Amino acid sequence: MSSNYQLNPGKWRGKWYSLFALSLITGVVFQQTAMVWAQSAPAKPAPDVIVFTNGDQLTGTLERATGDSFVFKSDVVGEITVTADKIKELHTGGKFVALKNGEKVTRTSKTPAGITYQDSVITLADESSSRVVDTVPVKDLAVLIDGATYSKEVTGNPGIFQDWTGGVSGGVTLIESTQIGRTFTAAVNLIRLVPSVEFLPARTRDTINLLETYGKLTQPVIPQTTPPTPDSVAKTNIFHADAEHDKYLTPRLFGLVGLSYDHNYAQGLNLQQIYGAGIGYTVFKTPVQEFDVKADLHYERQNFVPPSVSTDLIGSSFTELYHRVLPRKILFTESGTFIPSWNDPSIYSAIFEAGLQMPTYKRLSVSLSLQDNYLSNPAFGYKDNSFQFVTGVTYSLK
Incomplete structure (x- = not known):
């Protein structure tokens, strides 16, 4: 019994070459896309750092400050409160608002800015221009609030069903x-x-x-x-x-x-x-x-x-x-x-x-x-x- 169907080696060889070329091109595209994503992904912000007067350092996140007490959260020691007299320097990548003693809080009075603390003075600066916005001696500080909290609690207006x-x-x-x-x-x-x-x-x-x-x-x-x-x-x-x-x-x-x-x-x-x-x-x-x-x-x-x-x-x-x-x-x-x-x-x-x-x-x-x-x-x-x-x-x- 004979068959009319015959294999064409040249035809199948061409198909395998095409599949190989397609796979190669796809791999290159995926590799370039991954590289672009990796380059465009925002870098993880550096942790905040407290330098104590005795020279020790602690990394973590500054949450807020009330008066001369700074609330700092670290993966190592958890949430702690540190008084200003024990801090030599403090550097943070977050944006904060500083309210002074006796200052009236209004919805349009402040814009969150980056801060540093040194020599008992909090310095607030615009991150884009590095221009100093304000300086607040710690003895005059009432509250230091992070930008997200300030936007929600001061400039925001909660709906009738929120925050109960x-x-x-x-x-x-x-x-x-x-x-x-x-x-x-x-x-x-x-x-x-x-x-x-x-x-x-x-x-x-x-x-x-x-x-x-x-x-x-x-x-x-x-x-x-x-x-x-x-x-x-x-x-x-x-x-x-x-x-x-x-x-x-x-x-x-x-x-x-x-x-x-x-x-x-x-x-x-x-x-x-x-x-x-x-x-x-x-x-x-x-x-x-x-x-x-x-x-x-x-x-x-x-x-x-x-x-x-x-x-x-x-x-x-x-x-x-x-x-x-x-x-x-x-x-x-x-x-x-x-x-x-x-x-x-x-x-x-x-x-x-x-x-x-x-x-x-x-x-x-x-x-x-x-x-x-x-x-x-x-x-x-x-x-x-x-x-x-x-x-x-x-x-x-x-």
């Missing part, structure tokens, strides 16, 4: 016996500072707080009657919500606008609404504690269950707030508010709150809180005081 901190809490109590009970508690406490870093003076502060306690207890009639008597049901429903926006006029004095809503079934209060504006003052503030006082003038509307009549009031809120970080990062908070009315002095209310938040695992904490609400004019047949003690679990947002 705080926590979300919840708890539940269940009873399954002759009585059947359910109690649920939930709380949301949010705060946003602009700027969000502690070493810059605050421009604005926003707070949002929500608290809901709902409970239902079913109790059968014992002994049961004939015909049967329906079970008795007791309900608890306490809701509070408030929001406030603060605008700082000075590092301690701020103006405020706020609103709050309250519903308290235990006092026959269907809804209390407050809308007002006022001023506040930070009495003292340290890294571990802060104490603020506030006062406002507001409109207040109280709506009660019938037959009690609703009221329209012009009043004020006088508030004090305190928080402190205890050992082991336990957070203690306390606040008290007295709310008199000016058009009817016989009507007033007061709120006292206190709480502990104890970290347990990562962002989870065990929380204990109490709240006491007093209302001088509760609905007919209801008590004037409502007290809550709540335990739960809190998840911190940051």
Whole structure:
């Protein structure tokens, strides 16, 4: 049996030559491209260097400085704080902004520049022209901020959903016996500072707080009657919500606008609404504690269950707030508010709150809180005081 198909050696040899040439050309192109990429790739910046007064050196990254304390991060020793009297020289490739003591921070006041430190003086220079922009003696330095942080915290304007901190809490109590009970508690406490870093003076502060306690207890009639008597049901429903926006006029004095809503079934209060504006003052503030006082003038509307009549009031809120970080990062908070009315002095209310938040695992904490609400004019047949003690679990947002 014969075949009409015959191999053509010259034809196949030409194909192999073509494939070889194509492979050679492709390899050359890849090699040249890799060389171009390697040449165009930015060189890794040199590490920052601290030269100590004793001659030792430490490489790493300068993060910031507050007063005469420089925060430096190194792969060898981690983050450390070095005082200026121990530094002979400091060289960094980053761009920074230096704010002097008493200098007012504005959104257009500074441009980040390269820095060097020598002889107790910080020198800021334009990297493109090497022109000295400013010199700041370390004794006059308030804060040294890296360019990225300055752009975000000072010149930037965060969106409404950015930079919120705080926590979300919840708890539940269940009873399954002759009585059947359910109690649920939930709380949301949010705060946003602009700027969000502690070493810059605050421009604005926003707070949002929500608290809901709902409970239902079913109790059968014992002994049961004939015909049967329906079970008795007791309900608890306490809701509070408030929001406030603060605008700082000075590092301690701020103006405020706020609103709050309250519903308290235990006092026959269907809804209390407050809308007002006022001023506040930070009495003292340290890294571990802060104490603020506030006062406002507001409109207040109280709506009660019938037959009690609703009221329209012009009043004020006088508030004090305190928080402190205890050992082991336990957070203690306390606040008290007295709310008199000016058009009817016989009507007033007061709120006292206190709480502990104890970290347990990562962002989870065990929380204990109490709240006491007093209302001088509760609905007919209801008590004037409502007290809550709540335990739960809190998840911190940051």
